Amino acid sequence: RVLNLLKKDILMEFQLVGEVNATDKTSFYNGVILADSVGLGKSFMASAVIEEFLNGKHPAWSPDGKTPAVMLILPPSIISQWEELLIGKIDEKIKEKLLSNQKVKIPPIFEEEGKGFFVENYKRLIKKEENYKIYEIYNDHGNELVGRIAFLSLGIFQNYKVDEKNRYVEPELKRIAEEYDLFVIDEAHKYRNRNTNRWKAVRKLQKKQDGFPNKFLLLTATPLNNSINDIFNLIGLFIDDTFVPFRIKGIQITELIKKYRDLKRELQRRDDDKIKKDLKKVATEIKQKILDEIMVLRTRKYIMEQFKDVKVDGKPIIFKDPKPFSLDYSPFYTKQYKSLVKAISNNLNRILFEYTKLYGTRFVVFEEESIGEEETVKKIIDVADLFKLLLGKRLESGIYAFETTLRRIYEKEKIFYEMFKAEMDKILNEDYLEDLIRSAVERAKIDKELEEIKEEYNIEGEDEETWFDRVAKILLEYAEELKEEGKQYSGIELLKLGLRKVLENLKNDLRFMDNVFSELDNLKERENGEFKTLSKIPRNKEDIVDLPI
Numbered sequence: 001r002v003l004n005l006l007k008k009d010i011l012m013e014f015q016l017v018g019e020v021n022a023t024d025k026t027s028f029y030n031g032v033i034l035a036d037s038v039g040l041g042k043s044f045m046a047s048a049v050i051e052e053f054l055n056g057k058h059p060a061w062s063p064d065g066k067t068p069a070v071m072l073i074l075p076p077s078i079i080s081q082w083e084e085l086l087i088g089k090i091d092e093k094i095k096e097k098l099l100s101n102q103k104v105k106i107p108p109i110f111e112e113e114g115k116g117f118f119v120e121n122y123k124r125l126i127k128k129e130e131n132y133k134i135y136e137i138y139n140d141h142g143n144e145l146v147g148r149i150a151f152l153s154l155g156i157f158q159n160y161k162v163d164e165k166n167r168y169v170e171p172e173l174k175r176i177a178e179e180y181d182l183f184v185i186d187e188a189h190k191y192r193n194r195n196t197n198r199w200k201a202v203r204k205l206q207k208k209q210d211g212f213p214n215k216f217l218l219l220t221a222t223p224l225n226n227s228i229n230d231i232f233n234l235i236g237l238f239i240d241d242t243f244v245p246f247r248i249k250g251i252q253i254t255e256l257i258k259k260y261r262d263l264k265r266e267l268q269r270r271d272d273d274k275i276k277k278d279l280k281k282v283a284t285e286i287k288q289k290i291l292d293e294i295m296v297l298r299t300r301k302y303i304m305e306q307f308k309d310v311k312v313d314g315k316p317i318i319f320k321d322p323k324p325f326s327l328d329y330s331p332f333y334t335k336q337y338k339s340l341v342k343a344i345s346n347n348l349n350r351i352l353f354e355y356t357k358l359y360g361t362r363f364v365v366f367e368e369e370s371i372g373e374e375e376t377v378k379k380i381i382d383v384a385d386l387f388k389l390l391l392g393k394r395l396e397s398g399i400y401a402f403e404t405t406l407r408r409i410y411e412k413e414k415i416f417y418e419m420f421k422a423e424m425d426k427i428l429n430e431d432y433l434e435d436l437i438r439s440a441v442e443r444a445k446i447d448k449e450l451e452e453i454k455e456e457y458n459i460e461g462e463d464e465e466t467w468f469d470r471v472a473k474i475l476l477e478y479a480e481e482l483k484e485e486g487k488q489y490s491g492i493e494l495l496k497l498g499l500r501k502v503l504e505n506l507k508n509d510l511r512f513m514d515n516v517f518s519e520l521d522n523l524k525e526r527e528n529g530e531f532k533t534l535s536k537i538p539r540n541k542e543d544i545v546d547l548p549i
Contacts, residue, residue: 031238
């Protein structure tokens, strides 16, 4: 098989072997999990599979007579990487042609060597939306369509609704399942929870209306950092609950997974050596009978042992061990830094992130997943609590990332505070209040923060009530704290009373953040009394330099 592969000029021997294994597993199981260690070229192997498919090497993967089509579902931050890998290097001249609907030959990613994917093919950009692009791929003469490649962001995809209880599937999902035959999902560990909408949405792509199975390549570098449950759920993205391919091979997958979960729960209840031994035995059986069947998983050590003569540009491949690097923190042991740490410690936990409560959304974390008829254990988390975690992560990244995020939150809180303060006396009925809060939500553009939260923590929103019902409930709860005993209040008076509490909380939030900003400003270099500016970040869309697609 390796001798017949198209990409022997790009892929190294171990990647060629990985591609062969991936296509074999995909043909039998309708999907595969590419889980080689970081840096071993999962995206190159997947790209080679895509190119082979569009060039007719796997005709059984799409219905007879249909033009093959591939969709990549990706975090928005890596769409451009995949686009460059599969489409090529797009400069301003080529971009102009693509945007004018022309067919173009595009230089490959390795332009100097003339190597890449779809090097000889003409391409045409037919969908140009932000984070959703579709290219038509033509033959080397540009006169025959050989296939389509779509790049879709996870942010868009996870909002295609699936409601199992009411048997609702968003029409766009049904259309995508019909139009595309191979789905490539990068960072597939983000789909490990079967209770999330994104997992359910992928499941709806498994088959076309006539039952024809679609194919899946799932890429992840962290499959075994997660539980056996996570792997089971990833398998469930491309195999339905009958698990027919496994049963054909005599593998009782659901029974093995259930046995593993039962033993794990029993071990949590009582520490017992026999249970540990049985659990280890079942885990080994799962690896041998299940994971090895549907995963391509090699480590650097394995590659070095099994492919000793692998060379890149005539030189032997070497994986260098990481070198520990010592960082001297003594320059930060200053009075100003200590004051900043103290300010963050004293103020961060007191910030309520009050404006987030007016969006009417809470988030769900599923603590333990169900199997069969068991009920899933879940926990509701307020957005404000997640914001504290997010700021903690930003602080871990660096002071600049922390300050940027905190200032963005500050500006949004300020919008709510100023609008409510100015309009408080004009609120005469519930409709006016709803319009006011809706206007503040739209002006503050909270959606961006919520998408960031979803992406960061792999969780989803839960709307138990309509948006304003939940907001009204919060306001009425606040009103209970402020009501004067014995005084009668109308409905709108109670809501306004609650809004006054919101106003007070917003004011306090701004004050606590100001305390932190004051200490941050003390650390900044000054020039002629002003903060020293090295460069400016564009605030408006028109100020952003447009990079190649």
